[in-house]
Amino acid sequence: MKRKEFIFLTVAGAAAIVIPNAGCRQYSDATVDALSRPLFLGQVCDAKTIGEIGAAYRTANPEESHRNRLIGLLLKDMPAAQDDHRLARLVDARVRSDFATDNIVTVKGWVLSRTEARQCALYSISLQ
Protein backbone atom coordinates (compact mmCIF):
# COMPACT_ATOMS: atom_id res chain seq x y z
CA MET A 1 0.00 0.00 0.00
CA LYS A 2 1.36 3.40 -0.97
CA ARG A 3 1.70 6.27 1.44
CA LYS A 4 -0.91 8.50 -0.16
CA GLU A 5 -3.54 5.77 0.13
CA PHE A 6 -3.37 6.09 3.87
CA ILE A 7 -5.06 9.48 3.92
CA PHE A 8 -7.94 8.14 1.84
CA LEU A 9 -8.35 5.05 3.93
CA THR A 10 -8.36 6.85 7.23
CA VAL A 11 -11.14 9.15 6.04
CA ALA A 12 -13.15 6.23 4.73
CA GLY A 13 -12.31 4.14 7.76
CA ALA A 14 -13.55 6.78 10.14
CA ALA A 15 -17.12 6.10 9.10
CA ALA A 16 -16.78 2.58 10.40
CA ILE A 17 -15.89 3.68 13.90
CA VAL A 18 -18.91 3.17 16.13
CA ILE A 19 -20.34 5.81 18.41
CA PRO A 20 -19.44 5.14 22.04
CA ASN A 21 -21.80 3.37 24.36
CA ALA A 22 -24.47 5.24 26.23
CA GLY A 23 -23.01 7.00 29.26
CA CYS A 24 -19.74 7.71 27.50
CA ARG A 25 -18.81 10.95 25.91
CA GLN A 26 -19.73 11.00 22.24
CA TYR A 27 -17.23 11.90 19.59
CA SER A 28 -18.03 12.71 16.01
CA ASP A 29 -16.59 10.56 13.26
CA ALA A 30 -14.62 13.54 12.02
CA THR A 31 -13.09 14.07 15.46
CA VAL A 32 -12.08 10.45 15.74
CA ASP A 33 -10.72 10.57 12.24
CA ALA A 34 -8.59 13.61 13.07
CA LEU A 35 -7.24 11.88 16.16
CA SER A 36 -6.47 8.57 14.48
CA ARG A 37 -4.46 10.03 11.63
CA PRO A 38 -0.76 10.59 12.46
CA LEU A 39 -0.08 13.23 9.83
CA PHE A 40 3.71 13.11 9.60
CA LEU A 41 4.02 9.36 10.08
CA GLY A 42 1.47 8.92 7.30
CA GLN A 43 3.91 10.61 4.94
CA VAL A 44 6.71 8.12 5.59
CA CYS A 45 4.92 4.80 5.97
CA ASP A 46 1.77 3.08 4.75
CA ALA A 47 -1.54 2.37 6.46
CA LYS A 48 -0.71 -1.26 7.07
CA THR A 49 2.42 -0.28 8.99
CA ILE A 50 0.50 2.28 11.01
CA GLY A 51 -2.03 -0.38 11.91
CA GLU A 52 0.75 -2.76 12.96
CA ILE A 53 2.41 -0.09 15.07
CA GLY A 54 -0.92 0.66 16.70
CA ALA A 55 -1.64 -2.99 17.47
CA ALA A 56 1.83 -3.43 18.94
CA TYR A 57 1.40 -0.32 21.09
CA ARG A 58 -1.89 -1.61 22.47
CA THR A 59 -0.33 -4.96 23.27
CA ALA A 60 2.53 -3.28 25.12
CA ASN A 61 0.16 -0.86 26.87
CA PRO A 62 -3.02 -2.82 27.62
CA GLU A 63 -4.38 0.02 29.76
CA GLU A 64 -4.52 2.03 26.54
CA SER A 65 -6.14 -0.61 24.41
CA HIS A 66 -9.64 0.84 24.41
CA ARG A 67 -10.96 3.41 22.02
CA ASN A 68 -12.41 5.87 24.50
CA ARG A 69 -9.37 5.69 26.73
CA LEU A 70 -7.15 6.54 23.77
CA ILE A 71 -9.41 9.37 22.67
CA GLY A 72 -9.43 10.73 26.20
CA LEU A 73 -5.64 10.64 26.38
CA LEU A 74 -5.28 12.29 23.01
CA LEU A 75 -7.68 15.08 23.94
CA LYS A 76 -6.34 15.53 27.47
CA ASP A 77 -5.37 19.15 28.15
CA MET A 78 -6.03 19.95 24.53
CA PRO A 79 -7.44 23.43 23.94
CA ALA A 80 -10.91 23.45 22.46
CA ALA A 81 -10.69 23.17 18.71
CA GLN A 82 -13.21 24.98 16.58
CA ASP A 83 -13.02 22.40 13.86
CA ASP A 84 -11.45 19.04 13.24
CA HIS A 85 -8.80 20.38 10.90
CA ARG A 86 -7.59 22.61 13.71
CA LEU A 87 -7.74 19.63 16.05
CA ALA A 88 -5.51 17.67 13.71
CA ARG A 89 -2.99 20.53 13.70
CA LEU A 90 -3.07 20.71 17.50
CA VAL A 91 -2.38 17.00 17.74
CA ASP A 92 0.45 17.38 15.26
CA ALA A 93 1.94 20.17 17.38
CA ARG A 94 1.75 17.89 20.39
CA VAL A 95 3.65 15.25 18.44
CA ARG A 96 6.48 17.72 17.87
CA SER A 97 6.33 18.75 21.51
CA ASP A 98 6.58 15.10 22.62
CA PHE A 99 9.84 14.70 20.72
CA ALA A 100 11.21 17.90 22.23
CA THR A 101 10.27 16.86 25.78
CA ASP A 102 11.49 13.28 25.58
CA ASN A 103 7.97 11.86 25.62
CA ILE A 104 8.84 9.16 23.11
CA VAL A 105 8.24 5.45 22.75
CA THR A 106 9.81 2.80 20.54
CA VAL A 107 7.22 0.54 18.93
CA LYS A 108 8.22 -2.20 16.49
CA GLY A 109 11.50 -0.30 16.20
CA TRP A 110 9.86 3.00 15.28
CA VAL A 111 10.99 5.91 17.45
CA LEU A 112 7.71 7.79 17.88
CA SER A 113 6.11 10.48 19.93
CA ARG A 114 3.77 9.08 22.57
CA THR A 115 0.92 10.97 20.96
CA GLU A 116 1.43 9.57 17.48
CA ALA A 117 1.81 6.07 18.91
CA ARG A 118 -1.62 6.54 20.48
CA GLN A 119 -2.94 7.79 17.16
CA CYS A 120 -1.68 4.58 15.57
CA ALA A 121 -3.37 2.59 18.33
CA LEU A 122 -6.66 4.36 17.69
CA TYR A 123 -6.31 3.73 13.99
CA SER A 124 -5.64 0.05 14.59
CA ILE A 125 -8.94 -0.24 16.52
CA SER A 126 -10.75 1.07 13.49
CA LEU A 127 -9.41 -1.89 11.53
CA GLN A 128 -10.99 -4.45 13.85
Added chain:
Amino acid sequence: MHIDARQLPDNTLIEGDLCIIGTGPAGLSIALEWNNTPCKVILLEGGGFDYDDRIQDLYAGQTTGQKYYPLKSTRLHYFGGTSNHWSGYCSPFDPIDFEKRDWIPHSGWPIKREDLDPFYARAQPILDLGPYKYDCTWWQQRDPALRSLLPDNPAVWNKVWQFSPPTRLNGKYAGTIKKSKNIHLYTYANLVDITANETVTAIQTLTVKNLQGKHHTVKARRFVLACNTIQNARILLSCNKQAPKGLGNDHDLVGRFFMEHMQIKSAWLHLPAPAPLKLYDIQPGITKMRCELAITGAMQRKHRILNGTASFMPLAIARNARASIETWSDQDPRKSLNTFHNSSIAARRNAGVPTTGGANTWMLSTRIEQAPNPDSRVTLDSQRDALGMPRAMLHWQLTPLEKHSTRMIYELIGQQVGAAGIGRLQLMEHLQDPNDDSWPDFTSGGWHHMGTTRMSDHPSTGVVDAHNKMHGIDNLYVAGASVFPTAAAPNPTLTITALSLRLSDHLKTLEHPTLP
Protein backbone atom coordinates in the same frame (compact mmCIF):
# COMPACT_ATOMS: atom_id res chain seq x y z
CA MET B 1 69.49 2.17 3.33
CA HIS B 2 68.03 -1.27 2.82
CA ILE B 3 69.53 -4.59 3.79
CA ASP B 4 67.90 -7.92 3.01
CA ALA B 5 68.51 -9.96 6.18
CA ARG B 6 68.34 -13.15 4.14
CA GLN B 7 71.58 -12.14 2.40
CA LEU B 8 73.51 -11.49 5.62
CA PRO B 9 75.85 -14.13 7.04
CA ASP B 10 74.12 -16.15 9.73
CA ASN B 11 74.45 -14.70 13.25
CA THR B 12 75.23 -11.17 12.11
CA LEU B 13 75.32 -8.55 14.87
CA ILE B 14 73.27 -5.47 13.94
CA GLU B 15 73.88 -2.42 16.11
CA GLY B 16 72.25 1.00 16.32
CA ASP B 17 70.97 3.70 18.65
CA LEU B 18 67.24 3.18 18.21
CA CYS B 19 65.59 0.00 17.00
CA ILE B 20 62.04 0.13 15.63
CA ILE B 21 60.31 -3.19 15.06
CA GLY B 22 57.60 -2.90 12.42
CA THR B 23 57.01 -0.72 9.35
CA GLY B 24 53.28 -0.06 9.50
CA PRO B 25 51.82 3.39 10.23
CA ALA B 26 53.22 3.34 13.79
CA GLY B 27 56.78 2.21 13.09
CA LEU B 28 57.21 4.13 9.84
CA SER B 29 55.88 7.43 11.15
CA ILE B 30 58.46 7.22 13.94
CA ALA B 31 61.29 6.19 11.61
CA LEU B 32 60.62 9.05 9.20
CA GLU B 33 60.98 11.52 12.07
CA TRP B 34 64.53 10.30 12.59
CA ASN B 35 65.66 10.59 8.99
CA ASN B 36 68.76 12.80 8.59
CA THR B 37 69.56 12.80 12.28
CA PRO B 38 72.91 11.72 13.78
CA CYS B 39 71.25 8.64 15.28
CA LYS B 40 71.57 5.26 13.69
CA VAL B 41 68.09 3.79 13.43
CA ILE B 42 67.55 0.07 12.90
CA LEU B 43 64.17 -0.54 11.27
CA LEU B 44 63.05 -4.16 11.21
CA GLU B 45 60.44 -5.59 8.84
CA GLY B 46 59.46 -9.26 8.87
CA GLY B 47 58.52 -9.35 5.20
CA GLY B 48 59.79 -7.63 2.07
CA PHE B 49 58.26 -5.01 -0.21
CA ASP B 50 55.55 -7.24 -1.68
CA TYR B 51 53.01 -9.75 -0.52
CA ASP B 52 54.49 -13.19 0.19
CA ASP B 53 52.04 -15.85 1.34
CA ARG B 54 54.67 -17.72 3.37
CA ILE B 55 55.38 -14.55 5.35
CA GLN B 56 51.68 -13.70 5.61
CA ASP B 57 51.04 -17.14 7.09
CA LEU B 58 53.02 -16.09 10.18
CA TYR B 59 49.92 -14.04 11.10
CA ALA B 60 47.50 -16.99 10.96
CA GLY B 61 45.72 -17.94 14.15
CA GLN B 62 42.48 -19.24 15.58
CA THR B 63 39.57 -17.17 16.83
CA THR B 64 36.82 -17.93 19.34
CA GLY B 65 33.92 -15.95 20.79
CA GLN B 66 32.20 -13.39 18.59
CA LYS B 67 32.53 -14.41 14.94
CA TYR B 68 35.59 -12.78 13.39
CA TYR B 69 37.61 -12.56 10.19
CA PRO B 70 40.44 -15.06 9.55
CA LEU B 71 43.40 -13.61 11.48
CA LYS B 72 45.80 -14.24 8.61
CA SER B 73 43.81 -11.86 6.44
CA THR B 74 43.37 -8.88 8.76
CA ARG B 75 46.92 -7.46 8.81
CA LEU B 76 49.49 -7.28 6.02
CA HIS B 77 52.98 -8.55 6.69
CA TYR B 78 55.27 -6.51 4.44
CA PHE B 79 56.75 -3.01 4.28
CA GLY B 80 54.02 -0.45 5.01
CA GLY B 81 51.96 -3.02 6.91
CA THR B 82 48.19 -2.81 6.72
CA SER B 83 48.34 0.66 5.15
CA ASN B 84 48.77 -1.35 1.96
CA HIS B 85 45.06 -2.19 1.96
CA TRP B 86 43.41 0.26 4.36
CA SER B 87 40.46 2.35 3.18
CA GLY B 88 41.69 5.75 4.43
CA TYR B 89 38.97 6.79 6.91
CA CYS B 90 40.35 9.29 9.44
CA SER B 91 38.93 11.24 12.35
CA PRO B 92 40.39 12.22 15.71
CA PHE B 93 39.09 10.79 18.94
CA ASP B 94 36.73 13.02 20.96
CA PRO B 95 37.74 14.62 24.28
CA ILE B 96 35.34 12.30 26.15
CA ASP B 97 37.16 9.26 24.73
CA PHE B 98 40.18 10.07 26.89
CA GLU B 99 38.19 10.57 30.10
CA LYS B 100 37.52 8.12 32.89
CA ARG B 101 33.83 7.33 32.52
CA ASP B 102 32.41 5.70 35.63
CA TRP B 103 29.85 3.72 33.60
CA ILE B 104 32.60 2.13 31.48
CA PRO B 105 34.90 -0.13 33.52
CA HIS B 106 38.63 0.27 32.75
CA SER B 107 38.09 3.50 30.80
CA GLY B 108 40.37 6.54 30.96
CA TRP B 109 43.64 7.49 29.31
CA PRO B 110 46.60 9.06 31.15
CA ILE B 111 46.61 11.78 28.47
CA LYS B 112 43.98 14.19 27.17
CA ARG B 113 42.78 15.06 23.71
CA GLU B 114 44.67 18.40 23.84
CA ASP B 115 47.90 16.47 24.45
CA LEU B 116 47.38 14.82 21.06
CA ASP B 117 46.10 17.81 19.07
CA PRO B 118 49.51 19.03 17.82
CA PHE B 119 50.38 15.49 16.79
CA TYR B 120 47.06 14.98 15.02
CA ALA B 121 47.92 18.09 12.99
CA ARG B 122 51.34 16.67 12.11
CA ALA B 123 49.83 13.29 11.20
CA GLN B 124 47.52 14.79 8.55
CA PRO B 125 50.14 15.26 5.79
CA ILE B 126 51.76 11.89 6.46
CA LEU B 127 48.44 10.30 5.47
CA ASP B 128 47.77 12.84 2.67
CA LEU B 129 44.78 14.31 4.45
CA GLY B 130 43.51 17.89 4.23
CA PRO B 131 43.98 20.56 6.87
CA TYR B 132 43.53 19.61 10.51
CA LYS B 133 39.94 20.82 10.42
CA TYR B 134 37.32 18.54 11.92
CA ASP B 135 34.71 21.21 12.60
CA CYS B 136 31.77 20.62 10.27
CA THR B 137 31.01 24.33 9.89
CA TRP B 138 34.50 24.93 8.44
CA TRP B 139 33.65 22.57 5.57
CA GLN B 140 30.11 23.88 5.18
CA GLN B 141 31.45 27.41 4.71
CA ARG B 142 33.36 26.10 1.70
CA ASP B 143 30.51 24.06 0.24
CA PRO B 144 26.98 25.25 1.06
CA ALA B 145 25.57 22.00 -0.35
CA LEU B 146 26.91 20.25 2.76
CA ARG B 147 23.69 20.87 4.64
CA SER B 148 23.17 19.42 8.10
CA LEU B 149 20.30 16.99 8.55
CA LEU B 150 19.54 18.35 12.00
CA PRO B 151 19.48 21.84 13.49
CA ASP B 152 21.76 22.48 16.47
CA ASN B 153 20.56 20.39 19.38
CA PRO B 154 21.92 19.06 22.67
CA ALA B 155 22.09 15.39 21.68
CA VAL B 156 23.37 14.79 18.14
CA TRP B 157 26.20 16.47 16.23
CA ASN B 158 28.03 16.11 12.94
CA LYS B 159 31.39 14.37 13.36
CA VAL B 160 33.76 14.90 10.43
CA TRP B 161 35.77 12.15 8.75
CA GLN B 162 38.48 12.94 6.21
CA PHE B 163 39.60 10.43 3.60
CA SER B 164 43.17 9.57 2.78
CA PRO B 165 43.60 8.67 -0.96
CA PRO B 166 44.32 6.10 0.80
CA THR B 167 48.04 6.48 1.26
CA ARG B 168 50.00 3.27 0.81
CA LEU B 169 53.05 3.78 3.01
CA ASN B 170 55.01 1.27 0.96
CA GLY B 171 54.63 3.26 -2.24
CA LYS B 172 55.02 6.65 -0.60
CA TYR B 173 57.91 6.11 1.80
CA ALA B 174 59.94 3.06 0.70
CA GLY B 175 62.14 5.27 -1.48
CA THR B 176 62.82 7.73 1.35
CA ILE B 177 63.81 4.93 3.69
CA LYS B 178 66.01 3.21 1.11
CA LYS B 179 67.86 6.47 0.40
CA SER B 180 68.28 7.39 4.05
CA LYS B 181 71.84 7.38 5.35
CA ASN B 182 70.99 6.84 8.98
CA ILE B 183 67.91 4.60 8.79
CA HIS B 184 68.95 1.00 8.22
CA LEU B 185 65.96 -1.01 7.08
CA TYR B 186 66.32 -4.77 7.44
CA THR B 187 63.67 -6.76 5.58
CA TYR B 188 62.95 -10.43 6.31
CA ALA B 189 63.94 -9.84 9.91
CA ASN B 190 61.19 -11.26 12.13
CA LEU B 191 61.51 -10.66 15.84
CA VAL B 192 61.41 -14.01 17.63
CA ASP B 193 63.03 -13.30 20.98
CA ILE B 194 63.90 -10.47 23.34
CA THR B 195 66.72 -10.75 25.87
CA ALA B 196 66.71 -8.52 28.91
CA ASN B 197 69.32 -7.92 31.57
CA GLU B 198 69.46 -10.16 34.63
CA THR B 199 66.87 -8.14 36.55
CA VAL B 200 64.62 -7.80 33.50
CA THR B 201 64.66 -4.03 33.79
CA ALA B 202 66.26 -3.27 30.43
CA ILE B 203 66.39 -4.91 27.01
CA GLN B 204 69.82 -5.91 25.78
CA THR B 205 69.30 -7.67 22.46
CA LEU B 206 66.70 -8.90 20.04
CA THR B 207 66.86 -12.07 18.01
CA VAL B 208 65.48 -11.88 14.49
CA LYS B 209 64.94 -14.80 12.18
CA ASN B 210 63.76 -15.53 8.66
CA LEU B 211 62.38 -18.47 6.75
CA GLN B 212 65.86 -19.16 5.36
CA GLY B 213 66.80 -20.21 8.90
CA LYS B 214 69.18 -17.34 9.58
CA HIS B 215 69.31 -15.74 13.01
CA HIS B 216 70.70 -12.28 13.68
CA THR B 217 71.19 -10.28 16.86
CA VAL B 218 70.15 -6.65 17.24
CA LYS B 219 71.61 -4.31 19.86
CA ALA B 220 70.38 -0.77 20.52
CA ARG B 221 69.93 1.67 23.38
CA ARG B 222 66.18 1.84 22.94
CA PHE B 223 63.61 -0.36 21.28
CA VAL B 224 60.14 0.41 19.94
CA LEU B 225 57.78 -2.53 19.43
CA ALA B 226 55.41 -1.51 16.62
CA CYS B 227 54.22 -4.80 15.17
CA ASN B 228 50.40 -4.34 15.49
CA THR B 229 48.01 -5.11 18.30
CA ILE B 230 47.91 -8.88 18.02
CA GLN B 231 51.60 -9.35 17.22
CA ASN B 232 52.79 -6.99 19.98
CA ALA B 233 50.96 -9.11 22.54
CA ARG B 234 52.02 -12.36 20.91
CA ILE B 235 55.71 -11.41 20.99
CA LEU B 236 55.63 -10.16 24.59
CA LEU B 237 53.79 -13.26 25.81
CA SER B 238 56.12 -15.62 23.97
CA CYS B 239 59.27 -13.95 25.36
CA ASN B 240 59.02 -15.86 28.61
CA LYS B 241 62.46 -17.30 29.22
CA GLN B 242 63.29 -14.56 31.77
CA ALA B 243 59.76 -13.46 32.71
CA PRO B 244 57.65 -16.62 32.99
CA LYS B 245 54.37 -14.84 32.28
CA GLY B 246 55.87 -12.90 29.40
CA LEU B 247 57.64 -9.58 29.15
CA GLY B 248 55.79 -6.73 30.82
CA ASN B 249 53.12 -9.14 32.00
CA ASP B 250 53.67 -9.15 35.78
CA HIS B 251 50.09 -8.00 36.23
CA ASP B 252 48.54 -10.35 33.67
CA LEU B 253 47.50 -7.52 31.36
CA VAL B 254 49.38 -8.29 28.14
CA GLY B 255 46.94 -9.57 25.52
CA ARG B 256 43.86 -8.60 27.53
CA PHE B 257 41.36 -5.87 26.61
CA PHE B 258 41.44 -6.64 22.90
CA MET B 259 38.99 -4.23 21.27
CA GLU B 260 37.39 -3.80 17.86
CA HIS B 261 34.81 -1.45 16.42
CA MET B 262 31.47 -3.05 15.83
CA GLN B 263 30.18 -2.08 12.41
CA ILE B 264 26.58 -3.11 11.84
CA LYS B 265 23.54 -1.95 9.93
CA SER B 266 21.15 -0.65 12.56
CA ALA B 267 18.25 1.56 11.48
CA TRP B 268 16.23 3.12 8.68
CA LEU B 269 15.72 6.82 8.31
CA HIS B 270 12.45 7.55 6.50
CA LEU B 271 12.00 11.01 4.97
CA PRO B 272 8.75 12.36 3.48
CA ALA B 273 10.61 13.51 0.35
CA PRO B 274 13.90 12.53 -1.32
CA ALA B 275 16.96 14.33 0.01
CA PRO B 276 20.56 14.09 -1.26
CA LEU B 277 22.23 14.37 2.19
CA LYS B 278 25.55 15.27 0.56
CA LEU B 279 27.14 15.96 3.94
CA TYR B 280 26.76 12.29 4.88
CA ASP B 281 26.99 10.49 1.55
CA ILE B 282 30.19 9.07 0.11
CA GLN B 283 31.38 8.60 -3.45
CA PRO B 284 34.30 6.17 -3.22
CA GLY B 285 37.53 7.73 -4.43
CA ILE B 286 35.99 11.20 -4.79
CA THR B 287 34.71 12.31 -1.39
CA LYS B 288 37.33 14.16 0.68
CA MET B 289 35.22 14.47 3.81
CA ARG B 290 31.86 13.44 5.14
CA CYS B 291 30.05 13.46 8.45
CA GLU B 292 28.52 10.78 10.58
CA LEU B 293 25.95 11.56 13.26
CA ALA B 294 27.51 11.37 16.72
CA ILE B 295 26.15 11.64 20.24
CA THR B 296 27.28 14.54 22.41
CA GLY B 297 29.39 13.87 25.48
CA ALA B 298 26.60 15.20 27.70
CA MET B 299 24.15 12.64 26.33
CA GLN B 300 26.70 9.84 26.61
CA ARG B 301 27.06 10.73 30.29
CA LYS B 302 23.33 11.06 30.87
CA HIS B 303 22.49 7.72 29.29
CA ARG B 304 25.72 5.98 30.37
CA ILE B 305 26.55 4.74 26.90
CA LEU B 306 29.59 4.11 24.74
CA ASN B 307 30.69 6.48 21.99
CA GLY B 308 29.45 5.60 18.55
CA THR B 309 28.35 7.12 15.27
CA ALA B 310 25.83 6.52 12.50
CA SER B 311 26.71 6.59 8.81
CA PHE B 312 24.29 6.83 5.88
CA MET B 313 23.65 4.70 2.81
CA PRO B 314 20.75 5.16 0.33
CA LEU B 315 18.18 2.36 0.39
CA ALA B 316 18.85 1.44 -3.24
CA ILE B 317 22.44 0.54 -2.39
CA ALA B 318 21.76 -0.73 1.11
CA ARG B 319 19.29 -3.37 0.00
CA ASN B 320 22.11 -5.01 -1.99
CA ALA B 321 24.94 -4.41 0.46
CA ARG B 322 26.41 -7.38 2.28
CA ALA B 323 28.02 -7.24 5.71
CA SER B 324 31.83 -7.23 5.81
CA ILE B 325 31.89 -10.38 7.91
CA GLU B 326 30.06 -12.19 5.07
CA THR B 327 32.40 -11.07 2.29
CA TRP B 328 35.79 -11.07 4.05
CA SER B 329 36.12 -14.77 4.75
CA ASP B 330 39.19 -16.03 2.89
CA GLN B 331 42.49 -16.61 4.71
CA ASP B 332 44.27 -14.88 1.83
CA PRO B 333 43.83 -11.12 2.36
CA ARG B 334 44.06 -10.47 -1.40
CA LYS B 335 41.10 -12.75 -2.08
CA SER B 336 39.07 -11.36 0.82
CA LEU B 337 39.76 -7.82 -0.34
CA ASN B 338 38.62 -8.67 -3.88
CA THR B 339 35.40 -10.25 -2.66
CA PHE B 340 34.76 -7.30 -0.38
CA HIS B 341 35.37 -4.73 -3.12
CA ASN B 342 33.39 -6.64 -5.73
CA SER B 343 30.47 -6.87 -3.32
CA SER B 344 30.54 -3.11 -2.72
CA ILE B 345 30.76 -2.37 -6.44
CA ALA B 346 27.90 -4.75 -7.20
CA ALA B 347 25.70 -3.13 -4.56
CA ARG B 348 26.20 0.27 -6.19
CA ARG B 349 25.82 -1.07 -9.72
CA ASN B 350 22.60 -2.90 -8.88
CA ALA B 351 21.22 0.28 -7.31
CA GLY B 352 21.17 1.86 -10.76
CA VAL B 353 21.98 5.45 -11.62
CA PRO B 354 21.82 7.61 -8.50
CA THR B 355 19.23 10.37 -8.71
CA THR B 356 20.38 13.89 -7.98
CA GLY B 357 17.39 14.34 -5.71
CA GLY B 358 18.63 11.71 -3.27
CA ALA B 359 16.68 9.04 -1.45
CA ASN B 360 13.56 8.88 0.75
CA THR B 361 14.96 6.09 2.84
CA TRP B 362 18.51 5.77 4.17
CA MET B 363 20.12 2.92 6.03
CA LEU B 364 22.05 3.98 9.11
CA SER B 365 25.03 1.86 10.16
CA THR B 366 26.77 1.96 13.49
CA ARG B 367 30.44 2.29 14.21
CA ILE B 368 30.85 1.98 17.97
CA GLU B 369 33.64 1.51 20.47
CA GLN B 370 33.80 -1.72 22.44
CA ALA B 371 33.87 -1.48 26.22
CA PRO B 372 37.31 -2.55 27.53
CA ASN B 373 36.88 -6.16 28.56
CA PRO B 374 39.70 -8.17 30.18
CA ASP B 375 38.18 -11.40 28.86
CA SER B 376 38.41 -10.23 25.27
CA ARG B 377 42.00 -11.23 24.69
CA VAL B 378 44.94 -12.52 22.70
CA THR B 379 46.69 -15.63 24.03
CA LEU B 380 49.24 -18.10 22.70
CA ASP B 381 48.27 -21.28 20.91
CA SER B 382 50.15 -24.56 21.31
CA GLN B 383 50.61 -24.56 17.53
CA ARG B 384 53.71 -22.86 16.15
CA ASP B 385 54.42 -21.00 12.94
CA ALA B 386 57.23 -21.69 10.47
CA LEU B 387 59.66 -19.67 12.61
CA GLY B 388 58.83 -21.72 15.70
CA MET B 389 56.81 -18.97 17.38
CA PRO B 390 53.54 -19.86 19.14
CA ARG B 391 50.61 -18.74 17.02
CA ALA B 392 48.19 -16.13 18.33
CA MET B 393 44.68 -17.01 19.46
CA LEU B 394 42.00 -14.36 19.63
CA HIS B 395 38.93 -14.55 21.83
CA TRP B 396 36.76 -11.57 20.87
CA GLN B 397 34.10 -10.96 23.50
CA LEU B 398 31.49 -8.22 23.73
CA THR B 399 29.43 -7.02 26.68
CA PRO B 400 25.77 -5.95 27.06
CA LEU B 401 26.88 -2.32 27.15
CA GLU B 402 27.63 -2.31 23.41
CA LYS B 403 24.11 -3.44 22.56
CA HIS B 404 22.45 -1.05 25.00
CA SER B 405 24.55 1.82 23.67
CA THR B 406 23.81 1.06 20.03
CA ARG B 407 20.09 0.99 20.72
CA MET B 408 20.23 4.24 22.68
CA ILE B 409 22.21 6.01 19.93
CA TYR B 410 19.33 5.46 17.51
CA GLU B 411 16.66 6.40 20.00
CA LEU B 412 18.49 9.70 20.51
CA ILE B 413 18.89 10.28 16.78
CA GLY B 414 15.27 9.28 16.23
CA GLN B 415 14.14 11.76 18.85
CA GLN B 416 16.03 14.63 17.22
CA VAL B 417 14.84 13.67 13.75
CA GLY B 418 11.28 13.73 15.07
CA ALA B 419 11.71 16.97 16.98
CA ALA B 420 13.00 18.68 13.85
CA GLY B 421 10.07 17.35 11.81
CA ILE B 422 12.47 15.80 9.32
CA GLY B 423 11.47 12.17 9.30
CA ARG B 424 11.08 9.07 11.42
CA LEU B 425 13.65 6.50 12.41
CA GLN B 426 13.08 2.77 12.65
CA LEU B 427 15.46 0.45 14.48
CA MET B 428 16.24 -2.81 12.72
CA GLU B 429 14.90 -6.00 14.22
CA HIS B 430 18.09 -6.95 16.08
CA LEU B 431 17.86 -3.74 18.12
CA GLN B 432 14.15 -3.77 18.88
CA ASP B 433 14.10 -5.92 22.03
CA PRO B 434 15.74 -4.00 24.90
CA ASN B 435 16.30 -7.27 26.76
CA ASP B 436 18.23 -8.91 23.93
CA ASP B 437 22.00 -8.53 24.40
CA SER B 438 22.96 -10.92 21.60
CA TRP B 439 24.44 -9.87 18.28
CA PRO B 440 23.29 -11.16 14.90
CA ASP B 441 25.56 -13.15 12.60
CA PHE B 442 26.16 -10.17 10.33
CA THR B 443 27.86 -8.19 13.13
CA SER B 444 31.17 -7.09 11.64
CA GLY B 445 34.39 -5.72 13.01
CA GLY B 446 36.18 -2.79 11.44
CA TRP B 447 39.47 -4.68 11.08
CA HIS B 448 40.62 -2.37 13.90
CA HIS B 449 42.68 -4.19 16.51
CA MET B 450 43.27 -2.27 19.71
CA GLY B 451 44.11 -2.55 23.36
CA THR B 452 46.36 -5.51 24.20
CA THR B 453 49.18 -3.44 25.80
CA ARG B 454 47.06 -0.67 27.25
CA MET B 455 48.37 2.67 28.46
CA SER B 456 48.03 3.64 32.12
CA ASP B 457 49.98 5.57 34.73
CA HIS B 458 50.12 2.53 36.99
CA PRO B 459 51.59 -0.91 36.20
CA SER B 460 48.64 -2.65 37.86
CA THR B 461 46.27 -1.18 35.29
CA GLY B 462 48.41 -0.82 32.18
CA VAL B 463 51.33 -2.30 30.28
CA VAL B 464 52.86 1.00 29.15
CA ASP B 465 52.98 4.46 30.71
CA ALA B 466 51.80 7.75 29.23
CA HIS B 467 54.96 7.91 27.08
CA ASN B 468 54.44 4.38 25.72
CA LYS B 469 57.32 3.01 27.84
CA MET B 470 56.74 -0.44 29.22
CA HIS B 471 56.29 -0.36 32.98
CA GLY B 472 59.32 -1.86 34.69
CA ILE B 473 61.56 -1.92 31.61
CA ASP B 474 63.64 1.17 31.00
CA ASN B 475 64.26 1.04 27.26
CA LEU B 476 61.30 -0.78 25.68
CA TYR B 477 58.46 1.22 24.14
CA VAL B 478 55.28 0.04 22.45
CA ALA B 479 53.64 1.91 19.56
CA GLY B 480 50.36 1.36 17.74
CA ALA B 481 46.75 0.79 18.67
CA SER B 482 47.71 -1.87 21.20
CA VAL B 483 48.31 0.97 23.69
CA PHE B 484 44.76 2.37 23.38
CA PRO B 485 42.94 2.00 26.74
CA THR B 486 39.63 2.64 24.99
CA ALA B 487 38.73 2.43 21.32
CA ALA B 488 36.58 5.54 20.63
CA ALA B 489 34.45 5.42 17.48
CA PRO B 490 36.85 6.53 14.71
CA ASN B 491 39.10 4.32 12.63
CA PRO B 492 42.41 4.18 14.50
CA THR B 493 45.11 4.99 11.92
CA LEU B 494 45.14 8.76 12.47
CA THR B 495 45.41 8.31 16.23
CA ILE B 496 48.08 5.60 15.82
CA THR B 497 50.12 8.03 13.72
CA ALA B 498 49.61 10.95 16.12
CA LEU B 499 50.57 8.87 19.17
CA SER B 500 53.65 7.59 17.33
CA LEU B 501 54.80 11.12 16.52
CA ARG B 502 54.35 12.01 20.17
CA LEU B 503 56.44 9.02 21.18
CA SER B 504 59.09 9.99 18.66
CA ASP B 505 59.35 13.49 20.13
CA HIS B 506 59.69 11.99 23.58
CA LEU B 507 62.45 9.64 22.45
CA LYS B 508 64.32 12.55 20.88
CA THR B 509 64.36 14.41 24.17
CA LEU B 510 65.90 11.33 25.78
CA GLU B 511 68.31 10.45 23.00
CA HIS B 512 69.55 13.84 22.06
CA PRO B 513 67.83 16.94 23.49
CA THR B 514 69.06 19.10 20.61
CA LEU B 515 67.42 16.99 17.89
CA PRO B 516 64.73 18.79 15.89
